[in-house]
Amino acid sequence: MASHSPSSEKKSDTLEVGDVNDFKVHVFKSSSELLEKLHDKWSQVEKKPYPAMFSSTYGGIILDPALMVIPIDDHMVHRGHGVFDTAVILNGFIYELDVHLNRFLRSSSKAKISSPFPRSTLRTILVQLAAASQIKKGSLRYWLSAGPGNFLLSPTDLPTPAFYAVVIDEDFSQCKEGVKVITSTIPMKSPEFATMKNVNYLPNVLAKLEAEEKGANASIWVDEEGYIAEGPNVNVAFITHDKELIVPFFDKILSGCTVLRMLELAPKLVEQGRLKAIRTANLTVEEAKNSAEMMYVGSTLPVLPIIAWDEQPIGDGKVGELTMALSDLVWEDMTAGPVGTQRTAVPYTE
Ligand SMILES: Cc1ncc(COP(=O)(O)O)c(C=O)c1O
Incomplete structure (x- = not known):
């Protein structure tokens, strides 16, 4: 009481x-x-942090933050029966919208959540929501939920699934400072749950908190076989002393849209003779800790240099040159990459 x-x-x-x-x-x-x-x-809030939200339960876009709510009997709220994804809005374009949308629908299918709209309508809603927000730089977050209707475990009797989306007004820029990480002691999710982007992020939250409590930025998960997995909301990548870019296999972790794009762009550095090879592989903790450079990779970073792990320096303990070269490639793609395939123009009305 x-x-x-x-x-x-x-x-x-x-x-x-x-x-x-x-x-x-x-x-x-x-x-x-x-x-x-x-x-x-x-x-009393100076700048609206959430300029626009879409709710299928309302059937439209809401501009009033006081009304940006989700019903309490929504199964995503009380059972965690929901999936989500994000996309960055930068310079008035949505970055990699289709790649994120495809992963979103793969997650919803694995979670047995159908969509109240076909893919093309989901896409249209997101683009119109971004336009209604008037935001040129920020992020777009969206959820598919089993939907509201009761407090049971099974969604069988629910009238309809729900789609929610919100635009967040946030600033971000290329990360240039290196951070420290730790090995997480929080158990990682099993592959079935780690590979779908569902709303059950408690292990991820606890892993992040554990890192913060130890003075680190975030953590690294190691799987039950002793191989490097991912961070709590980021992928991880390494540069060996032989100038190879290595990214862990995606069979037990989330296949990050950013790291996949980085793998597409990285051959440019091979052509320039700066990188020798690019591969996905199983890496042991020992191999990983002995790498020359290490980085987190994720949507808003897009690449965050890691300079120490469990208080042990990575390479020379400084921000890696190839890490920054990869960061430049992805940032360039985000800010000026091909329109259509990589960047979707937001049709703002004024
Ligand atoms: C667990 C996890 N791994 C990796 C990522 C990186 O994915 P992306 O590059 O699509 O943001 C995320 C972020 O969505 C995540 O939550």
Whole structure:
């Protein structure tokens, strides 16, 4: 039982519920009273962090952050029966929308969640949502859920699955500083769950927290066979002393859209004679720790240099030259890559 009442609560606003103790739970007498309170809260925020949301349960785009909500009986909320994906908005273009959308639909099929709309409509909604947000730099996050309707485990009796999406106004730029990482002691997800991007991220959250508690940026998962897997929301890549780019196999981890694109772009560095080879492989912790360079790879980074792991320097302990060359290739692709295949123009109205 809570033992204190919020000091900001005005007595006159408070309706008594029972007489159990002196804690008074406020009951909103009308939806307009609640809305007023929410609007009051949002009016104190200088810049709207979420300029637009789409909800299939509302059937449209919402611009009022006070109303950007998901029903509590949605199975994604109370059972974790949902999948998600993201895409970056940069310079007024959505980066790799189709690649992310394909992974999203692969995840939903593995999670046995159907979509309330065909793929083409999902895509149109995301593009129009980005336009409605007016955001030129930020991110797009979207979810397919088994949907709202009851609190059972099975979604069988639910009327319809749900699609939600939100635009987040966030700044990011190419990462140039190196970070420290640790080996995670939090068990990684089994391959079935790690390869689909579902909303059950508790292991990922705990792995990130463990790293932060130890003064590191994030962690590295090692699988049960002793091979390098991935980070909590990023892939990991290595440069050997022989100038080989090595990325762990994708059979037990999320196939990151960014690292896959990096593998497509990296041959440029082979042509220039800066890299000798590019391959996916199983890497032991020892091999990985003895690499010359190491990096995290993920959507908004796109490449984050790693300079120490479990307090041991990677290579010379400085940001790697080839890491930054790879980062430049991906960043260039994100900011000025081919329109159509890599970048989708957002049709802003003004
Ligand atoms: C567990 C995990 N691995 C890897 C990634 C990197 O994927 P992407 O490059 O598509 O952002 C992510 C981020 O989505 C993730 O959550």
